[in-house]
Amino acid sequence: MFRSCSCSAEHSGDCTMPGVLGRRAFLASAVGVGMSMAVAPGAVAQAAPVPAGKKAFMEEATRLAIESVEKGWGGPFGAVIVKDGEIIGRGQNRVLLTGIPVFHAEITAIMDASARLNPKALLGSEYGAGTILEMIPREPGSPDPVTERARMLKGCEIYINGAPCPMCMSAIYWSRIDHVYFAASLKDTSKIGFDDAFQYEDFAKPWDQRRIRVSENFERETGLKAYEAWMNKTDRHPY
Numbered sequence: 001m002f003r004s005c006s007c008s009a010e011h012s013g014d015c016t017m018p019g020v021l022g023r024r025a026f027l028a029s030a031v032g033v034g035m036s037m038a039v040a041p042g043a044v045a046q047a048a049p050v051p052a053g054k055k056a057f058m059e060e061a062t063r064l065a066i067e068s069v070e071k072g073w074g075g076p077f078g079a080v081i082v083k084d085g086e087i088i089g090r091g092q093n094r095v096l097l098t099g100i101p102v103f104h105a106e107i108t109a110i111m112d113a114s115a116r117l118n119p120k121a122l123l124g125s126e127y128g129a130g131t132i133l134e135m136i137p138r139e140p141g142s143p144d145p146v147t148e149r150a151r152m153l154k155g156c157e158i159y160i161n162g163a164p165c166p167m168c169m170s171a172i173y174w175s176r177i178d179h180v181y182f183a184a185s186l187k188d189t190s191k192i193g194f195d196d197a198f199q200y201e202d203f204a205k206p207w208d209q210r211r212i213r214v215s216e217n218f219e220r221e222t223g224l225k226a227y228e229a230w231m232n233k234t235d236r237h238p239y
């Protein structure tokens with residue numbers, strides 16, 4: 001019988017991979033760069049408190065970016081999420097460390113802040129205890145077809161040392177963050193070899209003109225079965 005362990009291999013008996021749990025915790029802590037979660041071996045130490053102020057927040061995002069460069073963890077990108085004048089999430093690019101192409105600073109900062117604001121969710125300290133997402137009514141005049149949504153990171157700001165790529169900007173939309181502050185421009189980012197700008201251009205084109213081939217409506221009826229399952233679920237939790 002296969003025994004489940006934290007590594008990705010299926011095997012019987014005890015897992016002999018050293019440090020797997022530590023590495024997993026480290027990934028989760030990049031999710032909590034510095035501040036919020038237990039610091040696993042190799043993770044950054046507890047960050048010093050950052051004085052409130054927009055300039056200080058950008059300096060902290062930049063500090064995280066430089067740390068990532070110096071440690072060889074990823075590109076020069078860092079982000080902090082601020083609520084009521086206090087940093088509640090930190091992230092830094094860890095693509096080189098993890099080999100995971102989406103390990104961007106904004107994504108990890110969003111995960112860090114979300115884990116803190118939703119402690120009953122998977123990455124939170126009270127996982128398993130009741131409902132996880134607080135619902136708030138839609139804003140007056142909103143075209144949203146749903147009357148309430150989960151709060152997510154509404155009421156928060158994000159500070160990023162460089163312009164967000166389209167993936168991270170989309171993540172910011174999903175998070176309902178109110179305000180984005182970024183320092184270096186897309187043009188500045190292109191100059192150091194990270195070409196995010198073309199993705200923004202590509203997104204504006206029809207599906208069949210994009211750089212990556214997209215087969216639109218392929219097996220649509222099959223895919224729609226999952227949508228039906230969602231709509232038929234009477235106790236579904238909107239978000």
Ligand SMILES: [Zn+2]
Nearest residue numbers: 104165167168
């Ligand atoms: Zn990004």
